[in-house]
Amino acid sequence: MPSPLTATAAWPGVITHYRDRVQITQSVAPVTLLEGNTPLIPAPALARALGQGKAEFELFLKFEASNPTGSFKDRGMTAAITQAVADGAKAVICASTGNTAASAAAYAARAGLQCVVLVPDGKIAAGKLAGALSYGAQVIAINGNFDDGLRMVREAAERAPIALVNSINPARLQGQKTAAFEVVDALGAAPDWLALPVGNAGNITAYWLGFTEYFNDGITSTRPRVLGAQAAGSAPIVHGRVIEKPETIATAIRIGNPARWNEALLALDESDGEITAVSDAEILAAYRQVARLEGVFCEPSSAAGLAGMAKGVREGWLDLDGQRVVAVLTGHGLKDPDTAIKGAAEPVTIEPRIDALLGLLSLS
Numbered sequence: 001m002p003s004p005l006t007a008t009a010a011w012p013g014v015i016t017h018y019r020d021r022v023q024i025t026q027s028v029a030p031v032t033l034l035e036g037n038t039p040l041i042p043a044p045a046l047a048r049a050l051g052q053g054k055a056e057f058e059l060f061l062k063f064e065a066s067n068p069t070g071s072f073k074d075r076g077m078t079a080a081i082t083q084a085v086a087d088g089a090k091a092v093i094c095a096s097t098g099n100t101a102a103s104a105a106a107y108a109a110r111a112g113l114q115c116v117v118l119v120p121d122g123k124i125a126a127g128k129l130a131g132a133l134s135y136g137a138q139v140i141a142i143n144g145n146f147d148d149g150l151r152m153v154r155e156a157a158e159r160a161p162i163a164l165v166n167s168i169n170p171a172r173l174q175g176q177k178t179a180a181f182e183v184v185d186a187l188g189a190a191p192d193w194l195a196l197p198v199g200n201a202g203n204i205t206a207y208w209l210g211f212t213e214y215f216n217d218g219i220t221s222t223r224p225r226v227l228g229a230q231a232a233g234s235a236p237i238v239h240g241r242v243i244e245k246p247e248t249i250a251t252a253i254r255i256g257n258p259a260r261w262n263e264a265l266l267a268l269d270e271s272d273g274e275i276t277a278v279s280d281a282e283i284l285a286a287y288r289q290v291a292r293l294e295g296v297f298c299e300p301s302s303a304a305g306l307a308g309m310a311k312g313v314r315e316g317w318l319d320l321d322g323q324r325v326v327a328v329l330t331g332h333g334l335k336d337p338d339t340a341i342k343g344a345a346e347p348v349t350i351e352p353r354i355d356a357l358l359g360l361l362s363l364s
């Protein structure tokens, strides 16, 4: 009997689609939620706004919010959990600002593994906590930040039979680098610039790994210049020193001592890139702008790369004229409903009468 054709049948997830490139075990079937294959959305109106009359360029948004748990973390987690299963793990652990927790919890649920996540108490967006809890993880809130959590889970994984799935786990990068492959596969070439937020620096490292691999194999003849953006209150790489008490509204990048710091510096150096610090106000402005101009709703951290572009063009050190730019939107706006609602106009309440409604309409 022929198997029924389903809408998702064509895309098998990143491990299977890029099976010759994702360097993890092939001894077990991938633990997958069919992550990856995310949209690369043209954003002409946003490009005009970010160009500020100084630059005309082509902009695409790599919308990683379309992954199964709403962030790019799923790309790495399918690989890390598959490897953990192959290694015989019964439980996994991670520290997280939220999205890694939600992703680990989902993939662990799918694999039948126990999952423990450490999150900073009170500094995790509601949608991320909701995800981690719903997928059945044991969520532990610590009176500390992500950096404290990472230190603790590293030690826990050494002392207890539990696998670490933070992005210091090399399988994570193997999965995450597939985003770079998808960008090149979709455009037929590497873009001139890749803009993205930088927190623990796993993603910038993974993109550079992916672009470099395609470049070395002759699939693309160029690699992009990389524009990294950190939040001003947690910008260790920009300032060249550990930030003891990182602060920002962009909680996904509220990290003071990135685990992939050296790799990020290498990506910036080899790509002739830039890294810049953007204020919370700049992040929020870009976050609202992309939603209103393009109908694309990302979480605040995701807009840091866009804010970095706006800043670079405004200050004159980033020449985007005639360039093709990909900005990575790392996570979904629905992850952080509180920030979305706080900054918006309150809905008007009316009686359920048509005259009350018509009185409010100002249509041209």
Ligand SMILES: *Cc1c(COP(=O)(O)O)cnc(C)c1O
Binding pocket: 071, 072, 073, 099, 100, 167, 197, 198, 199, 200, 201, 202, 203, 204, 252, 253, 299, 301, 302, 330, 331, 332
């Ligand atoms: C994890 C995350 C980041 C930061 O990525 P790193 O790999 O830690 O640099 C940025 N945005 C979102 C939405 C994230 O979940």
